[in-house]
Amino acid sequence: MIYKKWSAEMSSVRSKRTWPGYVSFVWVTVFILFHIYWAFGGRFGLGDASNPIPPLPTSLSEWIYFYIVIIMFAAGTIVPLATVQSWGRFIPRRFIFIACWIGCVVLILRGGAGFVDDFFRSTGLLPNGITGLTYEQIFGDEHISTYTLWSSRAMDGYFFLGGILYGLAAWFYHNRK
Template structure:
């Protein structure tokens, strides 16, 4: 059967192809809610390190980075939802696809780099990891708890999961183009 419009497919076929867009949106919404929670002093998910949240920017380059991240949050919220909502048709398809691909790459690199850095630091192959930083420089404490280590690993896994979801959203969206 040939479908004349994207929106006329049976819901079972559509849902099989749209779930990554919705899942990516839910992932980023929860990610943003956690950042708001942490901004107001919440500590769940950060471990028990004394210095888990970076301070506000203090110079021009830090402020530029800060605003780039805010823009990425906004694009990362809109892009996966645009893959599955009718209003997404008003945004050029290539932009939506590229935004989801960039989200996939950035999140997988962030999560994967965290895993690799932690692996090298934990096994003492590179005591300062691939970043060149000690645990004390990262967390503000010379000796960190297992809870903090596993919180950090869970955070890396969360970034990796987000990357996979964005990649799937891009893949399924591209297959509908």
């Protein structure tokens, strides 16, 4: 009887400490599935812009960037699970912790930059945003629809959410004994 109660309490404590790792994994899985869907011609979530998906790389620097992103996808899938799965013990804790924080920072910067860029464009303070690019250069259309604009904002929010989740995964992982 005492064992069952203790076991249930420990399980509850462990689940409270591991949920960010699992939720981060779900987040990155959805992220990757959407990219696969878009690669096969899917359009949901991209708005109705003429050219929402960038073309394949053509220069060496673009190919290098492309493969760095692929590696980040792979690491971003493995790292959150490594914070909660037993096989994660075979990876140095410091590596997992730092990788989670890097994911957090990159995703928050990506989402936050999108919000800031959109703010400056929408208010007219910087007609080309902080990137210096016009809507036509970004989306392929000079005038974009509200649907495209909100799709872009939703993506920025999704990146920002991912950053928060990776930060929580790092925090809980670091504080777990």
